[in-house]
Amino acid sequence: MTPFFFSEEDNSRASFLHRFDPRVKIISFFFLIAAIVFTSSHDHYKFLVYFFMLVFMTVLSRIPFKDLARRLVLIFPLLIFLAASLIFFERNPFSENLDILWNLFVKSILCFLCLAVLILTTEFYHLVQGLEHLKVPRIITSLLSFAYRYSFLFAQEAERLRRAKESRSFGNRKKLEEVSTVTHIVPHLFFKTFERSERIYASMLSRGYEGKIQTLSFFRLGKRDFFFIFLFHIFLAFVVIVL
Amino acid sequence: MNERVIEVENLNFSYPDKTIALRNMNFSVSRGESLAIIGPNGAGKSTLLLHLNGVLRGEGTVRVLGEKISKENLKRIREKVGMVFQDPNDQLFMPTVFDDVAFGPLNxxxxxxxxxKxxxxxxxxLGLEGYGKKSPSHLSLGEKKKVSLATVLVxxxxxxxLDEPTISLDPGTKRIFIDIYKDIKKTKLIATHDLxxxxxxxxIVVLMDKGTVIAEGACRDILRNKKLLEDHSLEVPASLALNRLKRQE
Structure with a gap:
């Protein structure tokens, strides 16, 4: 069972975006996200351009739109929660609230799409290595790689507990009883995942792990990477400054 | 006299919740030996094994190939001592079989x-040609155990x-693994209750219970001692019991 957001099958598609150096992609998407965040909420054309840039990259990467859309759905609960907080707790005029909501929604969705395209076109461990090459502190890259690997474990343990619970449930349970069972299961789930993660860590130490995930891949910037950087950033600069 | 490759002296270890896992453990392993550590559940077998490559550090001395395990030589020790864990799912954590097996050499x-190469x-x-690109999570238990072994032998x-190397395996797969282990001409330390x-x-067999060595001796002598084994929740293995029955007949 794989965690919903990451799919290692997606990274097997050998499209042009998959083949770029991960450092190039990380830097490019970082600047794109920065451009999105700092764009004024009134510059609707710029948001449209950013959106079409992402659509273009998605098409060229051969990522199915429905895969992207499924992942996009993940942020809606958070956005709705933030929107509700804004409406109930901030006493702003309606038009101001609308402006803030628009700002929140459009930027969150575009930034999330940037991250989704980056992650779906880069193998996770290459992403982590790329970050290390860009001098991101090792504590952060180690945390990222462990969080990724342990999310699989968490999902597996949750599935085991769910099956155990279902095997001893006979239907017709009241909702409150179900909630009560789940509240007992959740801490147990965390505890089991923690125990398992300790054993996996022991196994990694036994095979020489010293805090840095190594891969056989080595990164070398090619003409293709320089061309992408040049084209991408020139276009982004044009959108930010000129449009 | 054969070189001693593992020496454990007065080893004591307690877990953070104050559970005493090892008490004054003393034993040694000579080069080329196949030594079994047997004992009931909770005897401290797995805890002991984790001391042999420095994952756990108790009070006392553990020497590997003449070197006392310390923070400075952990990497060297872990190159020399290959540990296969009981549950292969704890050992396989990379996206593909190739990545898992390459994990150690990369480090x-x-x-x-x-x-x-x-x-x-x-x-x-190990008969796993063509498995390189497969995801370990899609393998059968026997295949996972083979890959786990590969990750260490590489x-x-x-x-x-080896920690419980044949647990949960069907008889046919167990037979295959026994033949594999017989072919490995290295010093072997096997923690198991599969007698x-x-x-x-x-x-050689070391019988452990409640964190300490109860008996040590030739395999033949320990495994035929019915009272000793039964006092520690073990049994004379079926193969030896059957031979005894045949002799009685």
């Missing part, structure tokens, strides 16, 4: 060509430590 900073060779040796350790396995693979 040794070996050259790319050397890593690829070693991985391909060990996969072939490091070419001098000492092989049939012990009778086929090991020459």
């Amino acid at each position: 040794l900073y070996l050259e790319r060509e050397e890593i690829e 070693r991985v391909d060779s060990i996969l072939k040796e 490091l070419e350790p001098e000492i092989l430590v 049939d396995l012990v009778s086929q693979l090991c020459s």
Whole structure:
């Protein structure tokens, strides 16, 4: 069972975006996200351009739109929660609230799409290595790689507990009883995942792990990477400054 | 006298919740020996094994190939002592079989060509040719156990430590693994309560219970001592019991 957001099958598609150096992609998407965040909420054309840039990259990467859309759905609960907080707790005029909501929604969705395209076109461990090459502190890259690997474990343990619970449930349970069972299961789930993660860590130490995930891949910037950087950033600069 | 490759002296260890796991453990393993550590559940077998490559550090001394385990030589020790864990799911955590087997050599900073050569060779040796691109989570238990073994053998350790190597395996797969282990000509330390396995693979047996050594001796002597075994929740292995029955007839 794989965690919903990451799919290692997606990274097997050998499209042009998959083949770029991960450092190039990380830097490019970082600047794109920065451009999105700092764009004024009134510059609707710029948001449209950013959106079409992402659509273009998605098409060229051969990522199915429905895969992207499924992942996009993940942020809606958070956005709705933030929107509700804004409406109930901030006493702003309606038009101001609308402006803030628009700002929140459009930027969150575009930034999330940037991250989704980056992650779906880069193998996770290459992403982590790329970050290390860009001098991101090792504590952060180690945390990222462990969080990724342990999310699989968490999902597996949750599935085991769910099956155990279902095997001893006979239907017709009241909702409150179900909630009560789940509240007992959740801490147990965390505890089991923690125990398992300790054993996996022991196994990694036994095979020489010293805090840095190594891969056989080595990164070398090619003409293709320089061309992408040049084209991408020139276009982004044009959108930010000129449009 | 054979060189002692593992020496454990007065080893004591307690877990953070104050559970005493090891009490004054003393034993040694000579080069080329196949030594079994047997005992009931909770005897401290797995805890002891984790001391042999420095994952756990108790009070007392653990020497591997003459070197006392310390923070400074952990990497060297872990190159020499290859540990196969009881649950292969705890050992396989990379996206593909190739990545998992290459994990150890990568941490040794070996050259790319050397890593690829070693991985391909060990996969072939264990009958796992063509498995490189597969995801470990899609393998059967027997295949996972083979890959777990590969992840350790690829490091070419001098000492092989196996924690319950045949647990949950069907008889046919167990037979295959016993033949694999027989072919591995390294010093072996096997923690198990599968006494049939012990009778086929090991020459020396250490019986543990409640964190301490109860008895140590030749495999034949320990495994035929019915009272000793039953006092510690074990039984004479079926193969030896059957032989005894045949002799009585």
